Amino acid sequence: MLYVIAKHSLVIKFKKMKTSLILLLLFLFSIYACDDRRTTSQDSSTALHEGALGRKLVDLSHVYSDKTIYWVTAKEFKLDTVFKGRTDKGFYYSANNFSTAEHGGTHIDAPIHFVEEGQSVDEIPLEKLIGKAIKVDVSSKAMNNSDYLINIDDFMEWETREKTKIPNGSIVLLQTGFSKYYPDKIKYLGTDERGEHAVQELHFPGLSAEGAEWLVEHRNINAIGIDTPSIDYGQSEYFKSHVILLSQNIPAFENLTNLDKLPNKGFEIIALPMKIQGGSGAPLRIIAVLDE
Numbered sequence: 001m002l003y004v005i006a007k008h009s010l011v012i013k014f015k016k017m018k019t020s021l022i023l024l025l026l027f028l029f030s031i032y033a034c035d036d037r038r039t040t041s042q043d044s045s046t047a048l049h050e051g052a053l054g055r056k057l058v059d060l061s062h063v064y065s066d067k068t069i070y071w072v073t074a075k076e077f078k079l080d081t082v083f084k085g086r087t088d089k090g091f092y093y094s095a096n097n098f099s100t101a102e103h104g105g106t107h108i109d110a111p112i113h114f115v116e117e118g119q120s121v122d123e124i125p126l127e128k129l130i131g132k133a134i135k136v137d138v139s140s141k142a143m144n145n146s147d148y149l150i151n152i153d154d155f156m157e158w159e160t161r162e163k164t165k166i167p168n169g170s171i172v173l174l175q176t177g178f179s180k181y182y183p184d185k186i187k188y189l190g191t192d193e194r195g196e197h198a199v200q201e202l203h204f205p206g207l208s209a210e211g212a213e214w215l216v217e218h219r220n221i222n223a224i225g226i227d228t229p230s231i232d233y234g235q236s237e238y239f240k241s242h243v244i245l246l247s248q249n250i251p252a253f254e255n256l257t258n259l260d261k262l263p264n265k266g267f268e269i270i271a272l273p274m275k276i277q278g279g280s281g282a283p284l285r286i287i288a289v290l291d292e
């Protein structure tokens, strides 16, 4: 529209030029004022994004596909094409339906997953999902032992090495190294069988009940995450670490990836699950934002 007015102004007579110029300037100013308002409101709503642009982002989520790993009893991810191609009106159009269990792929466990009165996924406060994080790397032990249990010593070692306590309000990520096996079910889960009978075949590292209890009683963490299918190890029968953490409203992120790209400290996590009302868990897009 501006182009048309400018072009038009070129053909008006010289004596009218002055008036036209003033009108044009007024017009340009009104556009500028509009633009300014728009920019200001955008700035306030995307402040975090703009701040993050200068910092390195690491994607900690696996994609959802027909390879996505699910708990052996859970319904797997399915994508059905509704339409894909050129419509009779001439434009291209693509849309799908998808279905999935809550607990599969990179997902969150909400407190209500193991605690009757616990928060559902839509009720987890954003403060628990976004914030300062640390990483505890136990991969040198866990990669040699698929039943490895992360214990109090692993946390003490981290604190000694980093010369600090696990800071209050941290999101704690546990790196076992197992994400490098994903999506090979035999290596990652211990079995490629499915169904109730396959549960006892599960072998992958997890957090010990003692470790979970120590975190809850002696440290103050906001959330926890791991690069295996479950915060409890594969051979767990009572899922004690789930119960201990979730009963303190500490949500758990499972099936994470790319933890090897993170430092031991000095980064933030943004973990935003699908907001399913009453959900016990949900697919999770989780990223790390590295400190500069």
Ligand SMILES: [Zn+2]
Residues within 6 Å of the ligand: 103, 104, 107, 108, 109, 254, 281
């Ligand atoms: Zn889960």
